[in-house]
Structures are given as C-alpha cells and as structure tokens.
Amino acid sequence: MTAGPVIHQAAGFAAAAPPAAAAPPRDETLGLNLAAATRPDFPLLAQTACLGQPLIYLDHAATSQKPRQVLDALRHYYDHDNANVHRGAHQLSARATEAFEAAREKTARFVGSANPREIVFTRNASEAINLVARSWGEAFLRPGDEVLLTVMEHHSNLVPWQLLAARTGCVLRHAGLTDTGELDLDDLRSKLSERTRLVSLVQVSNTLGCLNPVAEVAALAHSAGALVLVDGCQSLPHLSVDVKQLDCDFLVGSSHKLCGPTGMGFLWARESLLDAMPPFLGGGEMIQDVFLEHSSWADLPHKFEAGTPAIGEAIGMGAALDYLQSIGLDRIHSWEQQLTRQLFARLQAIEGLRVLGPTPDQQPDRGALAAFHVEGLHANDIAALLDSSGICIRSGHHCTQPLHRHYGLSGSARASLSFTTTPEEIDRFASELEGTIAFLREHS
Numbered sequence: 001m002t003a004g005p006v007i008h009q010a011a012g013f014a015a016a017a018p019p020a021a022a023a024p025p026r027d028e029t030l031g032l033n034l035a036a037a038t039r040p041d042f043p044l045l046a047q048t049a050c051l052g053q054p055l056i057y058l059d060h061a062a063t064s065q066k067p068r069q070v071l072d073a074l075r076h077y078y079d080h081d082n083a084n085v086h087r088g089a090h091q092l093s094a095r096a097t098e099a100f101e102a103a104r105e106k107t108a109r110f111v112g113s114a115n116p117r118e119i120v121f122t123r124n125a126s127e128a129i130n131l132v133a134r135s136w137g138e139a140f141l142r143p144g145d146e147v148l149l150t151v152m153e154h155h156s157n158l159v160p161w162q163l164l165a166a167r168t169g170c171v172l173r174h175a176g177l178t179d180t181g182e183l184d185l186d187d188l189r190s191k192l193s194e195r196t197r198l199v200s201l202v203q204v205s206n207t208l209g210c211l212n213p214v215a216e217v218a219a220l221a222h223s224a225g226a227l228v229l230v231d232g233c234q235s236l237p238h239l240s241v242d243v244k245q246l247d248c249d250f251l252v253g254s255s256h257k258l259c260g261p262t263g264m265g266f267l268w269a270r271e272s273l274l275d276a277m278p279p280f281l282g283g284g285e286m287i288q289d290v291f292l293e294h295s296s297w298a299d300l301p302h303k304f305e306a307g308t309p310a311i312g313e314a315i316g317m318g319a320a321l322d323y324l325q326s327i328g329l330d331r332i333h334s335w336e337q338q339l340t341r342q343l344f345a346r347l348q349a350i351e352g353l354r355v356l357g358p359t360p361d362q363q364p365d366r367g368a369l370a371a372f373h374v375e376g377l378h379a380n381d382i383a384a385l386l387d388s389s390g391i392c393i394r395s396g397h398h399c400t401q402p403l404h405r406h407y408g409l410s411g412s413a414r415a416s417l418s419f420t421t422t423p424e425e426i427d428r429f430a431s432e433l434e435g436t437i438a439f440l441r442e443h444s
C-alpha cells in the first residue's frame, strides 16, 4: 500500500448518501442534510461549552475544524512512515516521499491541474503570495509597472505588494466596490492599462462574502497583457475551483481553511511561469549542485521548496482534500447556500444591524459568512457575550482593515459557516444575538 491511508470516503457521509463518484441527481442532493452526515467526523464540534450548552463554532473562515480522517492520516504517517523525503535510500524515506508527492498530486487535481509540477508547497497562503511577489515581482517588474489589487483584499494580498513596491518602484492601484459591496468591474476595467503587469484579487472575500468574477477579470487582464493571481482561501473550501476554467496564472490556497493542518499552504502557477521565476528561499532540497560560490537549482517544483518541508501536514492536507471531494464541492455549495439564506433572513430582521457585502438575493452564489455591524455597539462586546453562551464568532477587522476603513468602521462581527453547520445552530446563534444586542443596548 502507499504511505498513509488513502481516504476515499467520509464515513459519516457514506452512511447517509452514495459515494460522490455515483453523483446523484441534483434535486436529490439539495434536500440532503450535510451537517447530519458529517458531524460524526468532527469530535471537536460535539463538545459542550459552559453551563452544558452545546458549543457552536461559527468561525470557519478563520480556520476550519479537522475531521478524524485527517487526524488519522497524520497519525498513520507518524506511526508508520515518518522519515525525511527525497533523500533516503531506505524504505521509510521512500514511503514518506511517496505519500508527500501523492499529496501534491491531490492538490493539483483539486484545483483542476493535471500537472503536479505546478504545485509549490508553502507554509500558508500568505507565504505563497510572498513567493510570487519576491520571485516573479522582483525579477520582472520595473519602476512604473502597475499591480492592480482591490480594496477588499486580505492583508496577505496587500502587504507583500507594498513591500515589492518599496523595492522595485512598481505602483499599486486598487479597484473599488459597488453600492452592494461587490467588486466594481467598471472601476477595475478603468484602472487596467498597458502598465498593468498583474491583477491580484480574492475569489471570495473573507469579509464581504462576495464571489468575484475572476474568469472575467482574467480575460480583461490578459487582453491588457497582465497576469492574474487568485486568492482562493475562501473559495476553495466552499465551491469547485478549476484553474483552467478561471484561466488564471497563479492561485493560492491554505490547508487550515480546507479542513487540513496548519503550517501548510500552496501556490499553483503555470509551469512556464515557475520555470522563468528565480528561487524564493535558498537551502537544501531546492538545489541540483552546490559549489562554494554558486549553485544550480532543482527541478520544479522543488526549486521553490527550500529545507525539509511540512511532510505530515502535506499528507494531512491531501487527506482533507480527499475528504472534501468525497462529499462533493457542489453539494457543499448548495447546502451552504441554504444555510446562508437562513442566516441572512435572521440577521436582516434585526433592527440597526447591517451586513457587509451582497445579500443572497443580490448574489445567490455569495460565500457562507456574514460580517455585520450593529449601530452603537462594539463587535468585541457582541462576540464576548456570545462566547459566554458557547457561540464562537469572530470580531475585529478580519485582516481587511482598508475595507473596514472604506465603510468607516474599525471592525465588525463575523459568523462564518461550513457544511457541518446545522439550521438549528443558526437559529440559536440568531436568538442569542438578538438577546445580546438587547442586553448591550440596555446597558450602554
């Protein structure tokens, strides 16, 4: 057998529905309760909080919980195959290498690439963007060249470009938003020119929840002669993403948002681009031959992977991607769409509460999260009181400070869902939120 369990099936799910391979007709899947089917796989979600109330985790956009299939894959690797990769003549190293490279193939397939050489493993999505900025940016950008971003970007897709601008003299531009809190495509179009070398944008905003038309942006960018980087952190866990359909040039993702371990992320890039790019970090693993004064580089993708990689974490991420695919990204998306509608219906009924980004009526495919502001109240107080009822939501700027500033806010509260979320949890969250708001209004 290959190293690590090859997980074809989420067991809890298997009990409730046929395997993903035998894709059932769509009307059948729409009624399927994914939460009931998958909850047995997530021991963490079964715990009770204070006063014996069930814990309700609504912070999946910050980090996902890990199913036991992923924990089993980590355990199996350390129990049976642990060794360093790509260098041992012995059997453990051969098995570790096989499992590690199998994870790379799974990652490539997950984003619609047939070529594992196009997947570079990184520590997280932030490092993947830094890799592109440092390697591609420093090699190919000249003073006056432009990088076009959007005001809704995560700090991870802003700061690396600011550092690059300081080093190269390239210029940063930012596309704005429409009144509904979606990407203003006209504004983006007007800021594209022959000076634009790269458009880098998020596919699903972690604050607005909007789904950006990245395929359309890629077509626009390419016709202006620019490349496109897609931040897939919040899209990859929730809908099917295919780099061929998007026709993008770079795509980054993060394991810990995909039910996988922390310390692991990846960059997908066209092989021709990776070939032309100089190394990012230097060290072992990324070299062919080393002399005292100079070296030559290893083949792709190892040229970009200096030092011993996160082997167990990569294998864990591979198991997580298998798990998500065993459920089916289309099924996940439609289940989460129902939950999102329910969440919005409850939130929109609360007086003085404003949700950022488009409603499900304005954008039916929007992400399964809601960042909101309650007039006169501080998001931290709301989150702290909900926490005392066992409900975990996020408060703060969610790493999108410029976006919050655009709305004149210092922060917001955010509830983010997953396929494990139940309609009952959304109801309880909304009721507790109503009580919390009433309490805070009374005492402020």
Ligand SMILES: *Cc1c(COP(=O)(O)O)cnc(C)c1O
Residues within 6 Å of the ligand: 061, 123, 124, 125, 126, 127, 154, 156, 157, 202, 204, 205, 206, 231, 233, 234, 253, 254, 255, 257, 265
């Ligand atoms: C979480 C997140 C990031 C950063 O990912 P890390 O893997 O934690 O570096 C970037 N962009 C978006 C939209 C995110 O949600």
